[in-house]
Amino acid sequence: MVNPEIINERLRAMEENIILLEELKSVPFDKFRRDQKIFKLALYSLQICIQSLLDICHHIIVENNLPRPATNQEAIKTISENNIIPADFANIILPIVGLRNLLVHEYIKVDLDKIYRHLQKLDDFRIFQKHIIKFLQSA
Numbered sequence: 182m183v184n185p186e187i188i189n190e191r192l193r194a195m196e197e198n199i200i201l202l203e204e205l206k207s208v209p210f211d212k213f214r215r216d217q218k219i220f221k222l223a224l225y226s227l228q229i230c231i232q233s234l235l236d237i238c239h240h241i242i243v244e245n246n247l248p249r250p251a252t253n254q255e256a257i258k259t260i261s262e263n264n265i266i267p268a269d270f271a272n273i274i275l276p277i278v279g280l281r282n283l284l285v286h287e288y289i290k291v292d293l294d295k296i297y298r299h300l301q302k303l304d305d306f307r308i309f310q311k312h313i314i315k316f317l318q319s320a
Contacts, residue, residue: 183244185317188237192310195233198226199306206300214293223296224284230306231281234274237313241265253278266312274305 205213205223213219238256242249247263250256254275261271280299283291 183241183317183320185320187240188313188317191233191237191240192313195230195306195310198229198233199303201226202230202300202303206297206303210294210297213297220293220296223300224288224291227296227299228281228284231277231284234277234306234309235281241316253281265316266309270308270312274309277305 201222205219205226208216208219213223235253235256238253238260239250241247242256242259245263247259250259257266257271257275257278260266261268277299280295
């Protein structure tokens with residue numbers, strides 16, 4: 182059985198960072214690229230959103246005794262295969278794992294154009310939140 186407190190804590194962290202990112206996504210790209218405070222806040226906030234999403238996936242998997250995934254992408258696929266998020270939505274968010282890896286492991290080489298484009302897709306996090314809240318309500 183999942184611990185709603187753990188999941189809700191991750192959802193709150195995601196929400197706090199989405200709010201920051203919503204503000205940053207309206208910053209013109211030239212200013213975004215030049216202002217280290219702005220783009221570094223975006224990098225960190227995106228990383229927290231993605232990591233929260235992945236932590237939720239892994240928690241659900243562990244607490245429901247589902248097969249342990251070898252990768253974060255497999256974690257997203259696993260919760261999809263178990264009808265926690267729809268398969269078509271899982272396919273939409275799978276690439277975010279690559280962004281997380283870039284932010285964590287190759288942070289020196291981050292492409293700010295790519296980051297700025299991801300700021301325009303914050304609805305994916307909101308959709309994920311809705312699916313998880315629905316799952317918690319049905320559990």
